Amino acid sequence: MTSRALVQAPGLALALAAVGVGALVHLLLPAVPLLTVCVLLGVVAAQVPPAVAVLDGPLRSGLATAAKRCMRIGVVLLGLQLVVGDLLRLGWLTILAVIGVTAFAFAGTYVIGRIARLPGHEPLLFAAGFAICGASAIGAMAAVTRSDAREQSRPVALVTLCGTLAIVVLPLVATAAGMTVPAYGRWTGAGVHDVGQVVATAQEWGSAALAVAIVVKLLRVLLLAPLVAGTGLVLRMRGGAQGGVTAPIVPLFVVGFIVAVALGSLLPIPAPVLGAAQVLQTVLLGMALFGLGSGIRFRALAGTGLRTALAGLSAWALIAVAALAVVYA
Secondary structure, three states: OOHHHHHHHHHHHHHHHHHHHHHHHHHHOOOOOHHHHHHHHHHHHOOOHHHHHHHOOOOHHHHHHHHHHHHHHHHHHHHHHOOHHHHHOOOHHHHHHHHHHHHHHHHHHHHHHHHOOOOOOHHHHHHHHHHHHOHHHHHHHHHHHOOOHHHHHHHHHHHHHHHHHHHHHHHHHHHHHOOOHHHHHHHHHHHOOOHHHHHHHHHHHOHHHHHHHHHHHHHHHHOHHHHHHHHHHHHHHHHHHHOOOOOOOOOHHHHHHHHHHHHHHHOOOOHHHHHHHHHHHHHHHHHHHHHHHOOOOHHHHHHHHHHHHHHHHHHHHHHHHHOHHHHOO
8 A cells, every 4th residue: 555545544434434324324314315414424523623633634635535536436427327318208398498497507506606705716616516416516616627625615515505405495395386296306306406415305205206306307417517518618718818727628537427428328237237336426425525524614614604605595596496497397
């Protein structure tokens, strides 16, 4: 084992242990997504002064690797879940509605982030997380904005907390509105951020709602690649024009994501292989989210606490309302 691996091992081991705890909590409380538990464990640990010294000291290298490398590999594996044929069965009107809602959500949440005066590239990370697929999209966007874990921490905290709120609120609203089961599935798939949060929200109405929600959600995930590529192109053009550091147009792991989608759609991959890939994907994303959560310091966010909270709630409400277009497409 190299010296670098030895330095990273403690942080990676802690992140892996957090996934184990998350799996146990999810087993006991199925409505609580495993990935949400992982990021919350990191956030809680980061608020304990004795733990902060360790997190920022001997564990930092491994946690940073988890937040970056594990996230990217997990996103690639996520592509194997996408089968283009399943998406096409939604119908072109629904597909166009999802694309339109996602584009509107990205633009709208970006504007909200700017109005809230989120610094640096945080508005872009904020918009990607809320519009596409939570912390996974934030990690992907961070590759082209070259944002470190600390710049990602506020968007990750917002998308996690608001997505968790959706698990409680959306079923209540849907019941009051008299939604049908298929309509509820479409709404949760189009309006909830993280894949795990979509599953947790939709499953409350049964397997029929869950099946619809997952397909709609995975169509939003498919939009991650063009969104990241387009943002990378714009940033590269701006960087070149301003003489600054240019951003990669398409990060290598996004190419891997596209290849994984193609493989999953064109090849008959055995179910055990897909199952193993999904487990590995969950473990890697859980480790990444714990790593990101461990970089969140509420004391550092306190100066913009109300403004940041309002930005998150506004983005959440915007997407929930816009997602109704998919329900009635």
